[in-house]
Amino acid sequence: MEYLYESVQRSYEDYASGRVLYNAHGTTSFPVRLASEIAQRCFHILEQKGAGGPYSLYDPCCGGAYLLTVLGLMHGQRFSSVIGSDVNPEVLAIANKNLSLLTHQGLDHRIGQLQELFERYHKPSHQEALQSAARLKVLLDRSRLEDASCYPADITDSQSQAALNRPAGIHMVITDLPYGDIVSWHGGSGEPVREFFEQIHPMLDPGHSVVAVIADKGQKLRHDRFKRLQQFKAGKRRWPSWNRYDAGEVSIPSLHRR
Numbered sequence: 001m002e003y004l005y006e007s008v009q010r011s012y013e014d015y016a017s018g019r020v021l022y023n024a025h026g027t028t029s030f031p032v033r034l035a036s037e038i039a040q041r042c043f044h045i046l047e048q049k050g051a052g053g054p055y056s057l058y059d060p061c062c063g064g065a066y067l068l069t070v071l072g073l074m075h076g077q078r079f080s081s082v083i084g085s086d087v088n089p090e091v092l093a094i095a096n097k098n099l100s101l102l103t104h105q106g107l108d109h110r111i112g113q114l115q116e117l118f119e120r121y122h123k124p125s126h127q128e129a130l131q132s133a134a135r136l137k138v139l140l141d142r143s144r145l146e147d148a149s150c151y152p153a154d155i156t157d158s159q160s161q162a163a164l165n166r167p168a169g170i171h172m173v174i175t176d177l178p179y180g181d182i183v184s185w186h187g188g189s190g191e192p193v194r195e196f197f198e199q200i201h202p203m204l205d206p207g208h209s210v211v212a213v214i215a216d217k218g219q220k221l222r223h224d225r226f227k228r229l230q231q232f233k234a235g236k237r238r239w240p241s242w243n244r245y246d247a248g249e250v251s252i253p254s255l256h257r258r
């Protein structure tokens with residue numbers, strides 16, 4: 001694939017999982033350069049739709065919120081909120097810790113932890129992590145983010161309590177769908193991808209939203225309420241971005257009393 005925005009290969013080590021950002025068994029880390037490229041393509045699409053931001057970003061399969069946290073750090077000046085949800089409550093503990101890094105309090109806490117580790121073990125890796133954290137702090141100073149949070153939810157389930165309290169007016173969904181064994185689809189739906197599209201549709205800002213879905217090629221990414229805008233392949237992943245399809249929106253007729 002051609003990188004239009006992250007066109008110059010540079011070091012993304014400040015965002016490496018386990019360095020300043022937290023990692024844990026069962027969570028994955030998304031390629032940083034690709035994440036930033038996708039986000040910037042989405043910004044461009046939203047700008048073309050007349051939405052200047054800052055935007056709300058939602059990942060309904062957020063795992064440990066690595067993708068969300070990286071984007072919140074790199075592009076915090078373009079986002080007002082970063083929201084994640086996941087069916088697995090265990091990964092949300094890590095998601096919460098990662099999302100806390102998008103606040104000064106959370107990042108300072110992490111710097112304190114790294115300092116303690118460095119003083120105790122004198123490892124170069126802890127010193128490097130401290131240097132990365134200092135650079136991330138500079139990024140955070142420019143951030144416009146007001147909310148970074150996550151909650152448990154099965155995005156394929158329309159009946160759950162979480163479904164009733166879902167966020168609305170979302171501008172951007174960027175999500176890395178479950179694939180493989182460790183992170184396969186959970187929940188009872190026989191058609192999880194179709195349900196996923198069904199469930200996110202009402203959450204999106206009708207005129208100013210874009211959805212970028214990263215998936216392996218086994219998953220059929222099609223829904224009549226969404227119009228495909230672009231599709232790319234990167235390694236084994238492909239990631240189309242989508243418009244909420246206006247023609248497919250629910251219409252509310254005006255009624256007369258007879």
Ligand SMILES: C[S@@+](CC[C@H](N)C(=O)[O-])C[C@H]1O[C@@H](n2cnc3c(N)ncnc32)[C@H](O)[C@@H]1O
Nearest residue numbers: 061062063064065066067087154155185186187
């Ligand atoms: C590929 S991982 C996402 C990783 C994430 N982007 C990150 O940066 O850490 C897919 C996630 O989808 C979650 N998942 C599986 N089925 C789900 C469902 N029905 N609703 C919500 N999340 C689900 C898994 O628990 C897993 O954390």
